[in-house]
Amino acid sequence: MIKINTQSLSFKIGSIIILTELIILFALGVFYTARFTGELNDRFRDQVALPGVLMSKGLLRYETATDHATIQKMIGDSVSDCMVIGANHKIYYSLKKEYTDKMLEDVPSIYKFKEFNGTITKPEFDFIREEGLRQMVSISPVYLTDGKFLGYL
Incomplete structure (x- = not known):
């Protein structure tokens, strides 16, 4: 049987070193997890906003909002809907055909967002x-090349 003397100085120093290492490793793990999660979220948000940016620059046609494969490929994730909404709140293009030519007020799931008020x-x-x-x-805001606000994507 092995007997450990918990009163010895070497045991106390060793315990403090191990406890300090655990605390430091835990803190580093939390820090880097939060940092990498933030970077992934930022990258995903940039990817999701890409179609709106390209439409504002005139590099992507508005009709692309009705092409599920193209939008999904650009974003890199599954897309349930994509709409081009005018400043007058009219939905001009949508992946879901039932929303095309309707007003934003007819889509209760997104009408509530304050961003559509200005x-x-x-x-x-x-x-x-x-x-x-x-x-x-x-x-995403959609602008004409001269800077005039056109609507939302």
Whole structure:
């Protein structure tokens, strides 16, 4: 049987060293997890906002909002809907055909967002719960090449 003398100086110093290492490793783990999660979220948000940026620069046609494969490939994740909404709140293009040519007020899941009440200058992100799933909503401003606000994507 091995007997450990917990009163010895070497045991106390060794315990303090191990405890200090555990605390430092835990703190580093929390820090780097938060940092990498933030970087992944930023990259994903940039990817989700890409179609709106390209439409504002005239490099992507508005009709692309009705092409599920193209939008999904650009974003790199599954897409449940994509709409081009005018400043007058009319939905001009949508992946879901039933929303095309309707007013924003006819889509209760996204009508509630305050971003539709004015002109936005950068993409805004929020989450909704629809059909039991938590989904990210990106509202990107769409401008004409001369800087005039056209609507939202």
